[in-house]
Amino acid sequence: MARVSVLGGVGEIGGNKILVEDKDARVMLDFGMSIAQRARFFSDPYVSPRRAESLLSLGIIPSIDGVYSWDTSETKLDAIFLSHAHLDHYGYLSMVHRDVPVHCGETTERLMAAITETKRASFETDYRGLGYKTFRTGASVKVGSITLRPTHVDHSIPGAYGLVVETSTGSFVYTGDLRAHGRASHLTQDFAKAASGSDASLLLTEATNMVGGSVSSEEEVARKLEVVIREARGLVMASFSGMDTDRLTSFHRAAEAADRKLAISMRQAHLISTLDGDGHIDGLPKLAKGNVVIYRRNKKRYEKWEEEISGKAEVITSEDLTAAPKRYVVATTLSDMEGMVGVKPSAGSVYILSSSEPYNEEMELDMQRLIEWLDFYGMPLYHIHVSGHIMPQQLRSLVSGIGAKRVAPIHTEHPELFLKFALERPDVGILPVRNEWIEI
Ligand SMILES: [Zn+2]
Numbered sequence: 001m002a003r004v005s006v007l008g009g010v011g012e013i014g015g016n017k018i019l020v021e022d023k024d025a026r027v028m029l030d031f032g033m034s035i036a037q038r039a040r041f042f043s044d045p046y047v048s049p050r051r052a053e054s055l056l057s058l059g060i061i062p063s064i065d066g067v068y069s070w071d072t073s074e075t076k077l078d079a080i081f082l083s084h085a086h087l088d089h090y091g092y093l094s095m096v097h098r099d100v101p102v103h104c105g106e107t108t109e110r111l112m113a114a115i116t117e118t119k120r121a122s123f124e125t126d127y128r129g130l131g132y133k134t135f136r137t138g139a140s141v142k143v144g145s146i147t148l149r150p151t152h153v154d155h156s157i158p159g160a161y162g163l164v165v166e167t168s169t170g171s172f173v174y175t176g177d178l179r180a181h182g183r184a185s186h187l188t189q190d191f192a193k194a195a196s197g198s199d200a201s202l203l204l205t206e207a208t209n210m211v212g213g214s215v216s217s218e219e220e221v222a223r224k225l226e227v228v229i230r231e232a233r234g235l236v237m238a239s240f241s242g243m244d245t246d247r248l249t250s251f252h253r254a255a256e257a258a259d260r261k262l263a264i265s266m267r268q269a270h271l272i273s274t275l276d277g278d279g280h281i282d283g284l285p286k287l288a289k290g291n292v293v294i295y296r297r298n299k300k301r302y303e304k305w306e307e308e309i310s311g312k313a314e315v316i317t318s319e320d321l322t323a324a325p326k327r328y329v330v331a332t333t334l335s336d337m338e339g340m341v342g343v344k345p346s347a348g349s350v351y352i353l354s355s356s357e358p359y360n361e362e363m364e365l366d367m368q369r370l371i372e373w374l375d376f377y378g379m380p381l382y383h384i385h386v387s388g389h390i391m392p393q394q395l396r397s398l399v400s401g402i403g404a405k406r407v408a409p410i411h412t413e414h415p416e417l418f419l420k421f422a423l424e425r426p427d428v429g430i431l432p433v434r435n436e437w438i439e440i
Contacts, residue, residue, distance in 0.1 A: 002146075002167030002440040004202065007062040009410040010434040012036045013208055014088025016411060017062060018174065022167040022440075025144025026066065028080045029163065029174050033091025033124075034060060039360065049124060052095055061092050062435070069097045079103055079143045081150075083176030084160035085111035085243065090127075098129045103141055105150070106134045107159025107280065111243065114274040117305050118267050137161075137190065149198075151191040153178035156244045156388025158281050162191040164198040170440045172202035173402060177411065180394040181217045181386060183246050183282075188390075188398075195402045201440055203404035204432075207412035208389035210421070216386045218246050224384045225254035225352065233348025235325035236260070237332045237340070237379065240354035242268045244388070245275065247354060249283045252292060255329040263295035263316055263330040270309045287313040295321075295330050297339055318343045325349065334366055337373040344377075351379045356387065396422040408432040 008017035015034025020027045037060045042049055052070070055061045061068075066075035080096065082104035083089055090112065093102060104112070109132045116127040135141055137152045147166040154160070155177045163174045173195045178188050195203075229236050236255075240247045242265065255262040262285070264272075273287055285291035293314040302310070321328060321343045332340075351374055358364045374381055390398065399407055399422050408430040409418040419429035430438065 002169045003437045004172065004204070004440060005435060005437050006204070006408075006410055006432045007064065007435060008032060008034050008037075010432050011413065011415060013411055013413060014086070015091075016083075016089055017092075018204065018410075019064065020146060020165060020167070022169070023145045025146045026075070026077050027143050027146055027148070027165075028067070028077060029165075030083055030089040030176075031080055031091070031093050031096060032089040033087050035088060036360075039362065043362065048122070052123065055095075055124075061095060067097065067100070068095050071097060079141075081141075081148055081163060082108055082112075083163070083174070084108060084155055084157055085115065086157055086177065089176070090115075092124075093130060094124055094126050096130070098131065101131050101133050103133045103135055103148070105152070105159040105161055106136060107275065108161075109134050110274050110277075111157070111159060111271070114271050118270055118303075135161075149194065151194040152187040153191045154182040154184040154187045155179060156182070156241065156246065158245050158275070162195065164195055164200070166198075167440050170201040171198050172204065172440055173198060173200045173404060175203075175205045175398075177206050177208070177389060179388055179390045180398070181391065182388075183218045183249075192398055192401055198402075200402060200404040201406065202430075202438060203399065203402055203407045204410055205395070205399060205407065206389065207395060207409040207415065207418040207422070209387055209391055209395075210412055210414035210417045212387060212389075213392050214387070215391070218250060218386055221247070221354070221384055221386050222250035222253055225250055225354070226257050228350060228352060228382050228384065229254050229258040229260065229329055232258075232350045233326070234346040235321060235343070235349040236329040236352065237345070237349070238329055238352040238354055239332055239334075242271060242331075245271075245281055245284055248272075249285070251329060251331070251354070252285045253283075256291075258329075260327055260329050262292045263321075263328045264292050265331055265333075266294055266296060266306045266309050268331060269294045269313055270305060273309060273312060290314060293328075295328075295332075297336065334370055334373075337370070340373075340377065345379055347378065349377070349379050351381050353381055353383045354385050356385060357383070392421060400424055404428070406430050406438075408438065 002022035008015040016030040018029040065073040149164040150161040
């Protein structure tokens with residue numbers, strides 16, 4: 001009998017690690033970092049883990065044979081399938097034995113290359129030497145008696161996939177992370193179609209937003225950004241995820257409509273340059289055409305990749321922002337706020353927060369610090385955002401359309417709420433338990 005065990009992502013948002021066994025074949029779906037589990041014991045930069053051993057003993061990474069780079073057991077993991085390049089799905093690939101192939105979408109491979117090059121590597125974030133094998137929608141990848149069929153989905157990062165997994169005793173569906181209100185929501189429809197035709201005996205679905213429902217879309221975000229940026233009378237500062245190319249495109253368009261240039265970080269510029277050759281991401285600004293400029297913070301020394309990327313676009317500094325604040329929308333993070341002391345944003349400048357509201361203590365504290373800075377500079381805060389995850393009612397209809405015989409919610413803090421709300425027949429619901437097997 002084929003079987004599945006959820007080793008991470010139960011009762012929490014992310015940290016997905018799903019083990020599939022069928023006859024002699026063993027496959028993992030995602031190998032994410034559980035940010036919540038890790039934060040119980042650690043707080044960067046001063047209290048960071050230093051040894052994989054401690055992560056194992058604390059249960060932050062699962063204790064399984066045949067997976068880790070230090071493993072000497074006979075058991076082997078045949079492959080890992082990565083749904084998308086978010087930390088809560090790829091994070092602990094750093095620990096994985098380099099002989100294990102990592103299957104992912106072509107865009108995800110590019111993103112992983114960018115992450116590997118630009119992230120400061122500790123033992124926890126060193127992704128060098130991983131062997132990627134890429135797929136596209138419609139592919140069928142055979143690993144022993146298991147066949148995996150990926151289909152693209154819409155999420156807050158390009159190159160995200162859901163999977164239909166066929167085993168010798170039946171098939172199951174894994175949604176990865178997805179939504180139905182992004183600019184590419186048709187991708188999620190393609191996945192829903194593929195999944196509903198799979199006669200799945202089990203659906204493992206994300207259910208992130210059970211208490212975060214809202215009605216909005218990426219298009220609406222773009223319209224709101226345009227309104228705020230047009231009316232701004234000084235500098236516009238903005239904070240948004242560097243990996244969310246949809247959001248980057250929304251900011252770029254809104255800035256252009258208001259006759260301003262979007263100034264992005266070196267890391268964001270590196271990402272655009274990495275994705276430039278992909279050809280599958282609509283509307284992404286081009287560095288070479290001067291669509292966007294790079295805002296370069298003053299530092300003593302720049303990394304090699306920072307020097308290289310600076311040569312590919314127009315670079316501005318805080319002096320340029322001071323001289324012509326109305327010419328720019330500048331992407332910043334909390335750590336850039338100090339650098340703005342020299343800029344002294346003029347009256348009428350605004351700050352746009354375009355990421356999720358704080359959902360833990362650490363983020364609450366950062367939010368308070370941000371507000372202190374905004375008080376100091378005299379900038380009001382606009383919160384303009386839409387989630388990367390599907391809304392409850394859309395999720396309910398996705399689940400019903402897939403029609404799996406059993407449904408298990410993961411990647412959520414509210415699995416019971418999901419089971420009560422999202423299922424037409426309560427008897428198909430399963431509350432997954434970490435490390436326990438579910439038969440297929
Ligand atoms: Zn996730």
